[in-house]
Amino acid sequence: MILAKCKRCLALVVVLFVGVAARVVFSVTDGELLLCSFITVTLDHILCLRNGNFEHGPDKSQLNGTVVTGRYAIPNWEISGFVEYIGSGHKEQDMILAVPQGAYAVRLGNDATIRQRISVTRHMYYSITFCAARTCAQAEKLNVSVTPESGVLPIQTVYTSTGWDSYSWAFKARHSTVWLSIHNPGVEENPACGPLIDLVAIMTLPPPHRTKGNMLRNGDFEEGPYIFPNTPWGVLVPPMDEDVHCPLPGWMVMSSTKVVKYVDSAHHEVPRGAYAVELVAGRECALLQEVATVAGRRYRLLFSVGDAGNGCNGSMAVDAYAARATLKVPYESRGTGGHKRAELVFAAVANRTRVVFHSSNHHMKSDGTLCGPVVDDVSLVSVGKHTARRLFM
Structure with missing residues (x-):
C-alpha cells in the first residue's frame, strides 16, 4: 500500500516493520517520521498507529480458532473481552467476512475492547479514522474514547455496497499520553456477533480557519478527517x-x-x-x-x-x-x-x-x-x- 494521495505528503518510504513490544507508547507529534506496521511516512499532520491495519497478528499459541486468548497477543494493541482475529474470506454460517485492505481485521464481540497507548501534544486537536463493518448483531454501535473523552458511533446503517464504512471521531488532547480505545458495548446471545475493525489512523486537526472575506470557518471543507487512499467510499x-x-x-x-x-x-x-x-x-x-x-x-x-x-x-x-x-x-x-x-x-x-x-x-x-x-x-x-x-x- 502506498499512500500516494495523502494531504500535504512530504515524503514516502515503504519499509518492513519487524518486532515491537506489546505495550509501546507511540508518539504522534506533528511532522515526525512515523513507524507503522505497513509503511513509514513523513507528513506534516497525517499519522498512523502501529499495526493499525492488524496485519501483524497473534502467535498460533495465542489463538483458539479465531479467538485471541492473550491480552497483548496482537502486536501494539491491548485487548479485553471477546476479540477475534479474522482473515479475509473467513466463512461463518452463510456469511463471508471480507477485509477492506490487507488480509486481516479484528472482530469485537460481547463487551470487547482494543486499545493502544499513544503520546500526543496537549491541547491539540486530533481526528481518528477507522474502518468498521457490521456482522450479525442488529443494532451495532461502538464506543470510541481517548481519555477522558468518549463518544458513541452508531454503525447499524451501512453506506457502502462492500459492507465496510470509514468512521471518524475527534478529540482534544488533555494529557500528553492517552489511551485510544474502541469498544463494543453490545451483549448478544452469540458472543461473536459484533463489528469488524480495520485500518485505524490518527491525524492532527488544525484550528478551524477562515479564508479572507468569509465569516465561516472551514467553509471550503479542506480540513477534515483522514481518508485512506484505497478506500473510495469517503x-x-x-x-x-x-x-x-x-x-x-x-x-x-x-x-x-x-x-x-x-x-x-x-x-x-x-x-x-x-x-x-x-x-x-x-x-x-x-x-x-x-x-x-x-x-x-x-x-x-x-x-x-x-x-x-x-x-x-x-x-x-x-x-x-x-x-x-x-x-x-x-x-x-x-x-x-x-x-x-x-x-x-x-x-x-x-x-x-x-x-x-x-x-x-x-x-x-x-x-x-x-x-x-x-x-x-x-x-x-x-x-x-x-x-x-x-x-x-
Whole structure:
C-alpha cells in the first residue's frame, strides 16, 4: 500500500516493520517520521498507529480458532473481552467476512475492547479514522474514547455496497499520553456477533480557519478527517453533542443516528478544491455552523450544490436555513458530477446565527446504498441593509 494521495505528503518510504513490544507508547507529534506496521511516512499532520491495519497478528499459541486468548497477543494493541482475529474470506454460517485492505481485521464481540497507548501534544486537536463493518448483531454501535473523552458511533446503517464504512471521531488532547480505545458495548446471545475493525489512523486537526472575506470557518471543507487512499467510499462524520469536537473543524453534525459523508476529489467529483460533504441521510441529519452576527444586519450566504459523480442520480434538493430565511436548491443529477451556485441573503435576528444544510429527501444508488447531494464552497459575508433575496444559478 502506498499512500500516494495523502494531504500535504512530504515524503514516502515503504519499509518492513519487524518486532515491537506489546505495550509501546507511540508518539504522534506533528511532522515526525512515523513507524507503522505497513509503511513509514513523513507528513506534516497525517499519522498512523502501529499495526493499525492488524496485519501483524497473534502467535498460533495465542489463538483458539479465531479467538485471541492473550491480552497483548496482537502486536501494539491491548485487548479485553471477546476479540477475534479474522482473515479475509473467513466463512461463518452463510456469511463471508471480507477485509477492506490487507488480509486481516479484528472482530469485537460481547463487551470487547482494543486499545493502544499513544503520546500526543496537549491541547491539540486530533481526528481518528477507522474502518468498521457490521456482522450479525442488529443494532451495532461502538464506543470510541481517548481519555477522558468518549463518544458513541452508531454503525447499524451501512453506506457502502462492500459492507465496510470509514468512521471518524475527534478529540482534544488533555494529557500528553492517552489511551485510544474502541469498544463494543453490545451483549448478544452469540458472543461473536459484533463489528469488524480495520485500518485505524490518527491525524492532527488544525484550528478551524477562515479564508479572507468569509465569516465561516472551514467553509471550503479542506480540513477534515483522514481518508485512506484505497478506500473510495469517503469517511462518515457522526452526529455529536454541541460541546464535543467534530472531525470536520468549524462544523457540527446534528442527528440521532445518521451521518454526513466527507468525500475527496481522488474518488469523487468535488465542486471546488479537494474535499466536500455529501448529505447522505435526507432530513434525518443536518450539517451546521454557528457564527457571530449583528441583529438587524443582512448577510449573504453562498454555496455550491452538486453530485459526487458516484452514480447517485435523480431530482435532488438541498435545504438551507439561516435566521428566519430558508432556501430550497433543486439539482437534477445524472450521477456523473456537476454543481450549481446558490445564494441566500438574510437578516440576522440575534448575535449568533446558525447556518444549516440538509438534503430534502433520501436518495439511493442502483446498488441500494444511500447517497445524496454534495455541498461545498460555503461562504458568508455581511452586506449591510440590502433587501433579502433567494437565488440559485
